[in-house]
Amino acid sequence: MSEPLNLKAKLGLNVFKEDKERHINIKPGMEKDPRLKRAVLVCPAGLYSLNDKGEVEFTIDGCLECGTCRIACGVEVLDWKYPHGGAGVQFRFG
């Protein structure tokens, strides 16, 4: 087996450039929308998680800009943009 990697360490291998602001946000008032829970299952970077209260928490660090959460949760729930030009993940292999 290659080194067993946890997700954070694996994301740490990528090149990320910081953005001025978060490019994905849960729309105000949608924090409890059931559609958000889908993101927990589909996000390849594991950035969505359920807390003790059963609510979805989200961090942006490590976002691969794959678009999966936008498709799964929909644009009523997420305000989804790409990061600014030159920011975000920069793949060296792709």
Add this chain to the structure above:
Amino acid sequence: MEERFDAIIVGGGLAGLGAAYTLASEGLEVLLLERGDYAGAKNVTGGRIYLNPVRDMYPDLWKKAPLERFIAHEEVAIMAKERSLTLRYSGEELRTEPYQSYSILRAKFDRWFAKQVERKGAMIVTKSKVDDLIFENGKVAGVKAGEDELYADVVIACDGVLSLLAEKAGLRKPGNPKDYAVGVKEVIELEAAVIEERFGLSEGEGVARLFMGEVTKGMFGGGFLYTNKDSISLGLVVSIKELMENKDRIELPVMFEEFKNRPEIAPLIKGGQTAEYSAHVIPEGGYKALTKLYGDGILVAGDAAGFSMNIGVTVRGMEYALASGYYAAKAVIKAKEKGDFSAKTLAVYEEMLKNSFVMQDFINFKEAPHVLENPRFFTYYPELVTSIMRDLYAVPAGPKERLYPTVKKYLGFKQLWAMAGDMRKVMKI
């Protein structure tokens, strides 16, 4: 800053670079905007590219292109929970030039391709994200990127699978989960000699191994492994709809780790160093999910238009991106001759695609997404086939059962009837 171009292309993936290359070759003034640090910085593929369909569209490109290995061996692994069956096909035609397909790393390839595009005279601006379209009299007249307003006769949206631009132009709606898959991938570095030894390859040869069955826990999708020069691309592709509705609440990163840890995979990547972890949405809705391809002053090409196909074990999108970019450019050249960039003139783009392998493939494989969603293909059949293999190979302490009854016990009337039903559907592909 206000400037005017013949064409503005948004996105420096294969569709955008292909369109820019073709337009610049004909002397048009082209501006390509890419939000990444360089072309390829945001682009993920499996990947293997088939050259035959696009070789002649870009005749000068392939000789020096930084491709990885030519695929000389095609493998498919049928994965059940505890066992698997792997087939390897090797053929003289796969080892003979011009080679049919190559493994590819997009950050490397696209970056190089962008240089060739610049050499043809196109202007490429990276780290530049297009935020919006500019409309004049209901027609697309340019783009806004940060503070800049840039004008052109026509805009070609090559901004990839989500195509926020085609959405803004009213040519598509935000995607429906049933029409998309998510792909995750690790690039794992290994020495070339180790790769060749491990996979039984002659120097320069590559292998493509596709995994179907249990690896996606019964969901529509599959796994892939491609050998690059000195790394391996290992990944999984899964239907977004099935993943987000999965009853066992399996999370994608966990599914991927389990895949990597399978006894069939672990020894193949042993000693390798993961260098990158990437992910991307893939269009897989087929013909029915294609977007509108053109409007007044705008064309859509590549993944942005939905030109990517997942027929079970293999995803194909790169040739469609290169070809649709090429035809979009050809349509723009026709429109320029006429001096008219209205939807009516740009409709020639769709005509050209219909006369090419692009639309013909999409029409021929129209039923594929629907048929292949059948979960029996991902759980039942892999278990069945590998159970038969287990029994055929088993040598018990007592006498071994005759071969025919061994097989027959799995294939009673009920099973055969159900299989015939599946077969009838498969025959539509």
